[in-house]
Amino acid sequence: MLGRFYLIVDSHHWLERLCPQGLRLAQLRIKDKTPSELTDEISRSLAVARAQGCTLVVNDHWQAAIDTGAEWLHLGQEDLDMVDIKAVRKAGLKLGLSTHTEEELDRALTYDPDYVALGPIFPARGKQVDYAPQGIARLGSWKARLSCPLIAIGGIRLEHADEIYAAGADSICVITDVLADADPEDRCRKWVEAAGSARS
Template identity: 75%
Template sequence: MLERFYQIVDSPDWLTRLCPQGLRLAQLRIKDKSHGDLESLTSRALQIARAHQCTLVINDHWQTAIELGAEWVHLGQEDLDVADVKAIRKAGLKLGISTHTEAELDRAQAHDPDYIALGPIFPARGKQVDYAPQGLDRIAQWKTRISCPLVAIGGIRLEQAAEIYTAGADSICVITDVLADADPEARCRAWLQASSQ
């Protein structure tokens, strides 16, 4: 069963801070690093996560995930163009896939993912995205069409958590709402409390 709160981080240092707060599901999203740096950072992140019984999902870098014995990988639609999903499955990894449109949902489902992410639910705060906000109704629609857990992501604040869970999301994934907070540890704890109700 997927945890109800899901945090994306860009460094193992965040796991050092947030895992002790009780974080049990995180994604490591590292961009623009050499292979050596990527391998080193991913290895360290896996060590920290495992020490805290936190499930770590590796974003994009499926070969590194396989090499280091990770349990999960997350692919965006553009990553599906180049990823070897058969190799990912043969290695025993679980798979999450991003979706934004009906066509992308159909494509994702063809890979029998372990979760499907839908976003952005609200206007994204942390990065430029090419898709309009999906809104709560789309969560409910997606939920009726899939058999795996549904992850809501994009522009979400803690104060919106209850309505997103009510709409049908199994898990809520955030970046900015915790990492840009004045007290990320406290914000993470508040998310964990909200997601346990």
């Protein structure tokens, strides 16, 4: 069972700060690193996450995820054009996929994903995207097509949490709402509390 709150970070330093606040599901999204730096950061992050009981999902870098013994991989639609999916599955990696349109969802389902992310629900705050906001109402129709968990992402604030969970999201993924907050630790704790309340 994936955590109900999902945070994207770019280094093990964030995990050291936020796992003690109750974070149990995180994605490591790294850009602009050399191969050795990338492998080192993934390894460090995996070590922190495992020690804290947090599931860590590696974004994009499928070969590095295999090499470091990661358990989870997240891929965008463009990544699917380059991944060796047989190697990923042979390594035992669980797979999460991004979707933004019905066509992308159709494609994602052919990979038998372990979760599907839908976004952006609202205008994205932490990443430039080429898709219009999906809105909360679309979560229900997406969920009806899935046999795996549905992740809501994109421009989501804590104040939206109850409505998004109620609409069918199994988990909510954020970046800016925690990492750009004046007190990330406190904001993370509040998200964990909101996710726990929504579980019942």
